Amino acid sequence: QLYYQVLNFAMIVSSALMIWKGLIVVTGSESPIVVVLSGSMEPAFHRGDLLFLTNFHDDPIRAGEIVVFKVEGRDIPIVHRVIKVHEKGNGSIKFLTKGDNNEVDDRGLYKEGQNWLEKKDVVGRARGFLPYVGMVTIIMNDYPKFKVCVLKL
Numbered sequence: 317q318l319y320y321q322v323l324n325f326a327m328i329v330s331s332a333l334m335i336w337k338g339l340i341v342v343t344g345s346e347s348p349i350v351v352v353l354s355g356s357m358e359p360a361f362h363r364g365d366l367l368f369l370t371n372f373h374d375d376p377i378r379a380g381e382i383v384v385f386k387v388e389g390r391d392i393p394i395v396h397r398v399i400k401v402h403e404k405g406n407g408s409i410k411f412l413t414k415g416d417n418n419e420v421d422d423r424g425l426y427k428e429g430q431n432w433l434e435k436k437d438v439v440g441r442a443r444g445f446l447p448y449v450g451m452v453t454i455i456m457n458d459y460p461k462f463k464v465c466v467l468k469l
Contacts, residue, residue, distance in 0.1 A: 343369060344370055344373070344440075345369045345371035347384070348368065349366060349367065349368060350366075350384055350393060350395065350439075350440070351364065351453045351454065352366075352367060353392065353454065356416070357395055357397070357417060358416065359416070361382075361442075361445060363451075363454065364454055365448060366446040366449040367384070368445065369440025369441060369442060370440060370443050371438060373435065376409070377398060377409055377435065377438070379398050379399060379400060379411075380398065381397070382395065382397050382398075382441065382442040383396065383397075383440070384439045384440045384442070385413065385433055385439060387427055388430075390425075393439050394425060395442070396413040396414055396416075397413060397415070397416055399412055399413060402432065410432035410433065411432060411433055412431075412432055413433060
């Protein structure tokens, strides 16, 4: 009986990993699903919303688009809107982001001396969402004892 339970658990975990890897390949994003962790994008997205991302490098980045990006020195990606785009003649693109609910742009969040983001900083672009589905993730991070209780069940 124990052997079958362990085998069943291993199959569930491996299936989840295969689905995740498949999503990475299909969407072109290293993280095809993310949870909004703050209220900086309200009213467009709320804390706990689950975002579905794509990151096809041929698609141009445009002002108004919602992107998820990583900044050097920060572990957690940020979900904000592109407010300005600078395209150079050689094809390189630099852009500036801002949270819809924030007063100022994101230059204060970028690494020191960085005033613009580049395509290499983008984890993905929001293509759809499910409201509040990610609250489970937030609760488990905010209340570690809850996570322990769930894992013991």
